[in-house]
Amino acid sequence: xxxGIDTLGLSLDQWADLMTRWGAAPYHGKQIFSWLHxxxxxxxxxxxxxxxSLRERLSAEFGSPEPRIVGHLTNEEAHKFAIQWHxxxxxxxxxxxxxxxxxxxxxxxVGCRVQCPYCASGKKGFVxxxxxxxxxxxxxxxxxxxxxxxxLVFMGMGxxxxxxDNLMHAIGIINTPSGIGIGARRVTISTAGVVPEIYRLANxxxxxxxxxSLGAAQEDLRRKLIPMAKVYSFRQLMPALDAYLExxxxxxxxxxxxxxxxxxxxxHADALAALVRGRLIHVNLIPYNSVENLGFQAPRHQEIKAFxxxxxxxxxxxxxxxxxxxxxxxxCGQLAARVQNERTT
Numbered sequence: 112x113x114x115g116i117d118t119l120g121l122s123l124d125q126w127a128d129l130m131t132r133w134g135a136a137p138y139h140g141k142q143i144f145s146w147l148h149x150x151x152x153x154x155x156x157x158x159x160x161x162x163x164s165l166r167e168r169l170s171a172e173f174g175s176p177e178p179r180i181v182g183h184l185t186n187e188e189a190h191k192f193a194i195q196w197h198x199x200x201x202x203x204x205x206x207x208x209x210x211x212x213x214x215x216x217x218x219x220x221v222g223c224r225v226q227c228p229y230c231a232s233g234k235k236g237f238v239x240x241x242x243x244x245x246x247x248x249x250x251x252x253x254x255x256x257x258x259x260x261x262x263l264v265f266m267g268m269g270x271x272x273x274x275x276d277n278l279m280h281a282i283g284i285i286n287t288p289s290g291i292g293i294g295a296r297r298v299t300i301s302t303a304g305v306v307p308e309i310y311r312l313a314n315x316x317x318x319x320x321x322x323x324s325l326g327a328a329q330e331d332l333r334r335k336l337i338p339m340a341k342v343y344s345f346r347q348l349m350p351a352l353d354a355y356l357e358x359x360x361x362x363x364x365x366x367x368x369x370x371x372x373x374x375x376x377x378x379h380a381d382a383l384a385a386l387v388r389g390r391l392i393h394v395n396l397i398p399y400n401s402v403e404n405l406g407f408q409a410p411r412h413q414e415i416k417a418f419x420x421x422x423x424x425x426x427x428x429x430x431x432x433x434x435x436x437x438x439x440x441x442x443c444g445q446l447a448a449r450v451q452n453e454r455t456t
Contacts, residue, residue, distance in 0.1 A: 120280065
């Protein structure tokens, strides 16, 4: 079934091809693409530079291109939307407000196969991949709430590299200047370490940023925190990252979620420093954002600072990420497709 949301996954060229097949002028495809992505149109009827007959056919063929919002939480830091698709599945997408622009955190799957024990997204298991149109739809929803949205991170629900083809197609649409127009250098893809797709990304000639959710720098501990590490160990992951760095010359980020009493001691920092040494890698320390019933908590402030200081002493480029949106369960690791609708302050 092709839906209005699916049409958001059509590229500029695909729209031109569709118009040709319909016996319309190809330039109408560019007009439609601009209406959907640049002007954030939520109905075909508003596309007033198209003939009424074409608008009626678009509506009859595809239905509405407007996503169904079934939950919205917001405060001064963030917007979080729960979006429901045609099969009643739900994902969450977040816009984080910042002094230098707003950042959208986008989901790529309903649920997650990786099921890291400290993350909310995998608690209900994996349901399905999102289509390219469903990925793009989240960006449009967030941009309506935050017109200053100018950065995207694929760090929401799901493992981006488990939905690689749809993700890449969506990024191509998002990058298109006559559409949303967010450039590749303002896009970050986060993976838990899917090695084959790291090699694929290295060959894309696409200037997106790559982040790796590390969990821990010791193999045994990492396998407990990121089950995928049982398939893709450091013996596979690090050569893949080395190949990526050699090919792209683009810095990689290690996303290191600090869990009190689990991976936050000096021995853990030393192992992390050994992994980074000699590589163009920056470490982002993420104090754990609490998730109900998962049994983890963040280290105390002084413990986080001591871990950071240890890495700096070992000459590791490191930043403590300031967590925003946690009060509405919109921070890293907290997305779980809850259907809610309220405002908090």
